[in-house]
Amino acid sequence: MKKPVYLWASLLAVLLLTSCASRKNFVYLQDMEMGLKYPIETKHEAVVHRDDRLSITVSCKNPELAIPFNIYDGTFRVGTDGSVTADASSKVNEKGYRVDVNGEIDFPILGKLHIEGMKVSEVRDLIKQKIEAGEYMKDPLVSIEFLNFKYTVLGAVGSNGTYTVDGDRVTLLEAIAKAGDLTSKAKVDRVAVIREIEGERQIFMHDLRTKDIFDSPCFYLQQNDIVYVEPKYKKKDVEDRGWQVATTLLSVVTAVCSILWAIK
Known part of the structure; x- marks a missing residue:
């Protein structure tokens, strides 16, 4: 009755040896101390690069004024008073604006804008300033998101x-x-x-x-x-390979011995 117990113990030893051969021998962030606070010095902001594709949406209190600054993939209606409104099925084009090889985007009304190397908040401020400088609208809201990060x-x-x-x-x-x-x-x-x-x-x-x-x-x-x-x-790979081969051989020998001993 004791033979199965020894057999299972031997197989367990094999598994332990095999797992030890492939384990990692490091700990992430091992010099951090429990309970201490580590302040975040700077806030993260992505920087615009060539070939980036950006979703840029302009809005304001009067939606009609923002329509020319947005790319829509639908139709528009012209009212009797000459006002322009987007059709209910229209929405801002999800393809967005691609930053070309010169680091520029072609933005409606404002034309070419060089934004390569700028942070997202800087691009947002640039568009807002140009809209206000042209007196197209007051207090525009500009939203920017990456589409291909x-x-x-x-x-x-x-x-x-x-x-x-x-x-x-x-x-x-x-x-x-x-x-x-x-x-x-x-x-x-x-x-x-x-x-x-x-x-x-x-x-x-x-x-x-x-x-x-x-x-x-x-x-x-x-x-x-x-x-x-x-x-x-x-050199380290060779050492690791030698250790893996040695543990594998030991595992095989242990398993064979265990099986032979169990069937006696």
């Missing part, structure tokens, strides 16, 4: 690829989590973010074991950022 994750993560998000707010940790987390081969202190800044590419390196990532300009990702998780060096 995306980033790419490569390297030692569960799933490489390009990801899109609603809105424009995603952190480096969220991006890694969405990509399936780091693998056991990841160098946790060599997580790079490659970013385009004023026509040049810059690389920022991060150590995910420390809270210092909160102070990084890349903690909040920007449009078209590339996150690259560097894998361990070849």
Whole structure:
């Protein structure tokens, strides 16, 4: 009657050894202390880049005045007094405005606007100021949203690829989590973010074991950022492979011995 007990114990040992071979040997943000508060120094705002597609809606107390500043995908009615109103089936075009290679959008009435490199709030203020300066309306409300915010994750993560998000707010940790987390081969202190800044590419390196990532300009990702998780060096890979082979052989030997002992 004791043989099944020993058999199950042996199989459990095999599983434990196998799991130990592939476990991660790091802890995220390990220098953060329980109970302490870590202030957020700056508020995140996305920056506009070329090929971004933006949804821009203008509104005011008098809806008729805002119609020329919005792209509608429907029909309009002209009243007897000459006023123009959008048909009930009309809505603001969801394709939005694409930022061209020159960093500009072609906005109704206002014409070409150079917005590349500007924050969303700065674009909003620019449009509002131009509308007011032209005396088209008073106190316009301008709403802006990204329609194609995306980033790419490569390297030692569960799933490489390009990801899109609603809105424009995603952190480096969220991006890694969405990509399936780091693998056991990841160098946790060599997580790079490659970013385009004023026509040049810059690389920022991060150590995910420390809270210092909160102070990084890349903690909040920007449009078209590339996150690259560097894998361990070849020497380390060889060591890991040797450990995996050794534990696998030990597991097989243990399993065979257990089976032979059980059938005696």
